[in-house]
Amino acid sequence: MEIGEEILEGDVVKINLSGRMDLAGVNAIESDFTSMTAAPRMSVIVDMSGVPYMSSIGIRSLLIRAKSVTGRGGKYALTGLQSDVLNVLHVSGIDKLIKICDDVTAARECVK
Amino acid sequence: MLNVNKNIESLKAVSNFTRQWAAPFGLLVLISFYLLETIPFQQVIRNYTFDLYQNVSPRERISAPVVIADIDEASLESFGQWPWPRSLLAKLVDKIGEAAPAAIALDIIMPEKDRSSPCELTRFIPDVDEQLRTRVCNLPGNDDLLASALRANNAVLGVAGIQSTVKPELNPAPMIVNGNDPSPYLTKFSSALTNIKQLQDAAAGQAILSTEVERGVIRRVPLIAAVSDTILPSLSLEILRIATGQSAFRIYSEDSGIDAVSIADLVIPTQSDGSVYVHYSQHEPERFVSAADILNDNINPDLLKQRLVLIGFSGLGLVDFPTTAIGDRVPGVEIHAQILESIFDGTTLLRPEWAKWLEAVLILLAGLAVLIFLPRLRAGVQVSLTLTFSLIVIIVGFSLYQQQQLLIDVGSPLLMFALLYIAMLADSLIRDEDQIEVLEVDLRLQREEAAKVQGEMEAAKRFQMGILPNPATAFEGESRLDIAAIMEPAKMVGGDLYDFFRLDENHIFFSLGDVCGKGVPASLFMVISKTLCKSVALRDGADFMQLGKLISQANKEIARDNPEMLFVTAFMGIINLTTGELIFCNAGHERPLLVAPKCKPRELTEASGPPISIMDDTEYETFTYRLSSEEFICIFTDGVTEATNSEKELFGKDRLTEGLSELRKTDTAQTVLNKVCDQVHAFVGDEEPADDLTMMVVRWQNHKNL
Known part of the structure; x- marks a missing residue:
């Protein structure tokens, strides 16, 4: 897996993930993912358009980051989910816990 | 480990002393002896060198006086x-x-x-x-x-x-x-x-x-x-x-x-x-x-x-x-x-006064090269530099003889160089050997350590498998229920679980879950979850018909101490053996399949809430479904749907559904289970399974039909 970071207008941090989000993939990005979301009161958008597959370990990773960001007074949203990944989130009920937005513009509204 | 480190330290101390003081001092003593002409066979080597010059290039007889x-x-x-x-x-x-x-x-x-x-x-x-x-x-x-x-x-x-x-x-x-x-x-x-x-x-x-x-x-x-x-x-x-x-x-x-x-x-x-x-x-x-x-x-x-x-x-x-x-x-x-x-x-030979000083400088250079310069280089570079140095010295010595009729003894410095170089090689061989010994001890200790850990992991796995109930013996004599279950662990201890037990004469509780993650934390979490669920369900005065409430209670207890942020997806159900009524909760788990002969497989889509232990205040919803006799509920983990072959393809829900679409009247819970397992094994081939393969098949059998 690969991870990249972009700063959008209004200090919104957009994190781009790509690759299979399984055990090996999550291990590869975990420390970067953690350090990118470490500051207090952040607005984070996670762009998952490059992720074709996600296992339960991927859900955990997204959830931990979400709890960490919102726990420090920040906002957190996912966007660009492919249908399989969206289905996983839907089946596991995670879509009720994390904001999922259709596109980046909507996500920016969410994390305002 | 402490002893090993001590050995390395003492080796280092000795070799540091040798490198820093003893060897250069020895070199100076050697050069002093050389200048005083007290080294044994020094004259013999010198004569041999000079004879060699004359042999290679004897004097030409120009005039014949x-x-x-x-x-x-x-x-x-x-x-x-x-x-x-x-x-x-x-x-x-x-x-x-x-x-x-x-x-x-x-x-x-x-x-x-x-x-x-x-x-x-x-x-x-x-x-x-x-x-x-x-x-x-x-x-x-x-x-x-x-x-x-x-x-x-x-x-x-x-x-x-x-x-x-x-x-x-x-x-x-x-x-x-x-x-x-x-x-x-x-x-x-x-x-x-x-x-x-x-x-x-x-x-x-x-x-x-x-x-x-x-x-x-x-x-x-x-x-x-x-x-x-x-x-x-x-x-x-x-x-x-x-x-x-x-x-x-x-x-x-x-x-x-x-x-x-x-x-x-x-x-x-x-x-x-x-x-x-x-x-x-x-x-x-x-x-x-x-x-x-x-x-x-x-x-x-x-x-x-x-x-x-x-x-x-x-x-x-x-x-x-x-x-x-x-x-x-x-x-x-x-x-x-x-x-x-x-x-x-005018071609008389002369060994000039300064010859011995030049030779001493050559020995010094060769000695310093061997002691300081060469050990830092790779063996190949060492050899080529050594050969080049030797060749240059030989050419200089020979040219001085041939062009200037001067006798410089390059044989002695080269011999010293060779001896010092051999000594250096021997020294490094000995040190390498010692180091290899130390490393071998280290490696053995590591292996023992690894074997110990491996043994403990296997013990954990045996324990984990041991607390799973046996479907063949759990409900002996109960003809209204047909149940089969399997958990094929992947290499590491994992976090899948299944469970079933009798609540009373007519009610059976069954569950299947998947802890997110691998290894010891996941397996511990699985044991805790299973135990807590069971104790909540069997608690005195618990109304198991309010399954969602029981789950919400268990969730609260599990979520309370969860530093690793682990969670478990689970499907839990209670089946009424008299009526075939199924009460169930699905906490973020894969949707079970309902299959029966001559029927298209379909999913049990109702979802009660997120996986257990993510949020401690979740209220899980309870759903009811009336089973018909001969209908199989297939509950499985992503070890089935996400089994991967060598082309990185997933087994997927479609293959699973298709494999279960043509059931016969004679099929039992066990044969349905076997059918799926065989298909998954055939699909995966020789690939190492990445996840536990866990599945449970439950069928209610109405006595009125028998």
Whole structure:
């Protein structure tokens, strides 16, 4: 897996993930993912358009980051989910816990 | 581990000391010994190096100033055995003199009177007539004849240096000394074997014939040597003096010894003891003219004209044949001839004073390279640098010999270099070995550690498998329920679980879950979750019909202590064996499949909430479904749907559904389970399974239908 970071207008941090989000993939990005979301009161958008597959370990990773960001007074949203990944989130009920937005513009509204 | 580290530390300490102080100190001691010439075989190696130079590139004979009048086998055959009467020798000198040579020298010592003189011969005749004897004795004696021949031809005679107490009578040419008294440095003889006075007085010069023989090889010849208190020139030097008509030699000396010897304007640099290294050319028969041919007027006089003529012998049995530095065995007189040639051509060899300092610097460089520079390089670079250094040193040494006639001993520094290099290699081999030993111990400990961990992991796995109930024996005698379950663990301990138990006579609880993650934390979490769920369900007074409430309670307890942020997706159900009513909760788990013969498989889509332990205040919803008899509920984890083959393809829900679409009446929970497992195994092939494969199949059987 690969991870990249972009700063959008209004200090919104957009994190781009790509690759299979399984055990090996999550291990590869975990420390970067953690350090990118470490500051207090952040607005984070996670762009998952490059992720074709996600296992339960991927859900955990997204959830931990979400709890960490919102726990420090920040906002957190996912966007660009492919249908399989969206289905996983839907089946596991995670879509009720994390904001999922259709596109980046909507996500920016969410994390305002 | 502590011991191992200690060993490494002590090894390091020793080798640091060796590297930093002991080795450079040893190198300095070695160089001091070298400069003092106290290293065993130092001279042997040096001689070998110099011999090698001369062997590879012997002197070229440019001018041929010397002719040897050789009393050879042919001469002995024509004129009889040696010693010849001196009258014959006198005739030889006269014959040579007729050809107008530059000078004549005899490499022959005549310490006694000639017994074959006519007067001497009469003594051997008994009762000789006194008149006859007087007449015979009035004839000139052989010594008289030779004396007049020597006088007439300005010939040089030789003496041999010996150790004796007899004081010799010597009258050498005068020496003019520029600088210190040279005597202390010279080769010294206490006495000399001289010619009889009559001949000595007749000769134009007196020379010393001795050479220095080392292990049968003549490398150095003194140009001047001391006999008692008198300094004598060598035969080659003396003949040059006569040829150039000089009356005296000049010696240049200073504190460290003799620098050079000169005649007229010819300066010959020498070693500090007044000797020279002979620069040899190959043995040349052209240098020799048979004495017999000279006596028989059998030669072209031009052969001797203006030449330096040495009279000597090569007849077998008359003389030793010393070995030259290039390995030829030649008559002694040829060595004098070769020295004269090289003096004439200006190609005498010199080992300069600074040679040993240069050699010491080379040893120092080689030593420092071996101690400091080379160990930092890779073996391949080391070898090529070593070869290059050696080659450069050899080329420099050889070029100085060939172009400048200077003798620099490169053999000793190279040998030292080689020895030091070998020592370094041996040292690093020993250290490597020690290090390998340490590493091996380390590796063994690690392996033992790993095996221990592996053993504990396996124990954990056995324990995890052991707490799962056995579907074959759990409900023995209960004909209304058909249940099968499997958990095939992947390599690591995982976090899948299933469970079933009887709540009362008509109610059975069953569950299947998947902890997110792998390894020990996941398996511990799985055990906690399973235990908590069960204890909540069996708690006194619990209304298990309110399944969602029970789950919410369990969730609260599990979520309370969850530092690793683990969670578990689970499907939980209670089946009423009398009515076939199913009460269930799905906490974020894969939707179970409902399958029956002649029916399309369909999903149980109701979702109660997120996975357990994500949010402690989640209220899980309870759903109800009425099972028909012979309907199978298939509950599975993503170990089934996400089983991966070598092409990284997932098994997927579609394959699962398709595999379950054609069930027969005879199928049981176990055969349905087996069908899915076989399909997954066939799909995955030889790939290592990434996740536990867990599945449960439950069927309610209505007795009214049986």
